[in-house]
Amino acid sequence: MTNVPDTLKYTKDHEWVLVEGSVATVGVTEFAQSELGEIVFVDVPAVGKTVSAGSSFCVLESTKAASDVYAPIGGTVSAANDALKDDPTKVNSDPYGAGWLCKLEGFQAAELDKLMTAADYKKHINA
């Protein structure tokens, strides 16, 4: 059974969002990392970059392929997980914790409402 924490929100493309006040932390789900295989390189976005919901803002590279990660909500990148430069496999081993990709600020609350709950995401990946 793949782990899908109730405290997070999700997208159909397997990104998760943790909202803490005005900061949203973004990553990919355990299901996603399992599908991707071992990550060998992460192209994290630059701090200060503006992203719009649905646009590719990060690339996860496995041996076989490069996979786009899509911004679940729009905003400005206020922090990026530079630890992934030295150990990209954190995305595999701790996708909801140390494998976080970036933090966004300046997002619209209305966009959060469009995200899936854990229950909906669980249904989505069983489909």
Place this chain on the structure above:
Amino acid sequence: MKKTPLYETHQSLGGKIVTFAGWELPVQYQGVIPEHTATRTKAGLFDVSHMGEIFVTGPEAEQSLQYLTCNDVSKLYDGKALYSAILNERGGVVDDIIIYRYNKEKFLICVNASNADKDFAWFTKHNTFQAVYENQSASYGQIALQGSAAVSIVKKIPELASVAELAYFHFKEVQVAGATIIAARTGYTGEDGFEFFVPVACTVSFWNMLLEAGANEGLVPNGLGARDSLRLEACYPLHGHELGEDISALESGLGWVIKFDKGDFIGKAALQAEKTAGLKRGLAGFFVTDPGIVRENQPVFDAAGNQIGITTSGTKTPTIQKALGMALVHTSHTKEGSEIFIEVRGKKLRAEVVKKPFYKKPA
């Protein structure tokens, strides 16, 4: 979509099935990295049943192959194999192949899965000799056993043990459980090993027999992902990447299998002219020195910003553990130490040309 005889076996082994060259095959089982690593340290088992098998027979079988492929088939003797290529009139590569000589009037050709029908049609169209080409791809499955433990694994099976005596690029037929298996000391990984041509009715049992014999030797099934990362480390070309109908075989680095002194063959005139004029491009292997991964079809630039070529393959590979790749670039930048820049998602990554191959198996 076509399925190999091992389709259900792959599913039961946890294989992640993808479509490749019109076939449904596993890209991986437990993961590209552990599979690749197992082949480099112990042994890997590969379902390569999608590859094609074409038999050539007749009094002019050798002459026909001499004309239709670029290497010197007359250098073969019974039981010997040869890497060669089918060229078009422009000197481009229709396919790269291995030719196995049974005797002067009987040869087996192993062709790429993606090109099997095309190659057979090409042979049929251009064969004007007293030779018959038969496409027997549907009758054969194919399994590759690769790695330093391959020899000790075959020695565990009494009916197969004698193949351990085969020298590199030699082959023989053996009888296993009443079926005729063609065993060759060839491979596409850069390791020692064998490629077995197995009748479709016996492919599953042959696979299971090898898997069981290799259980205590660290034998691991390898999917297409590991097959690609292994061949890339060894700098083996792949048709559709380093080789193609619109890429000169000389530019692709096949000069060593093009025998200009053997008599006429399709593509000879074009390549001779190119050789005389001097090659414009060459195939360079490189390490990426900026952070990032390079893949195929990415433009290559010189330090001044001029485009000088295009990448043909690339990834970060499990044994070398560096982002690396191959590229067709202007001869000004094919020498070891040349600095090139590869554009990935709008950003230029610095790379350095290195000597090929990236990986050579320990002596």
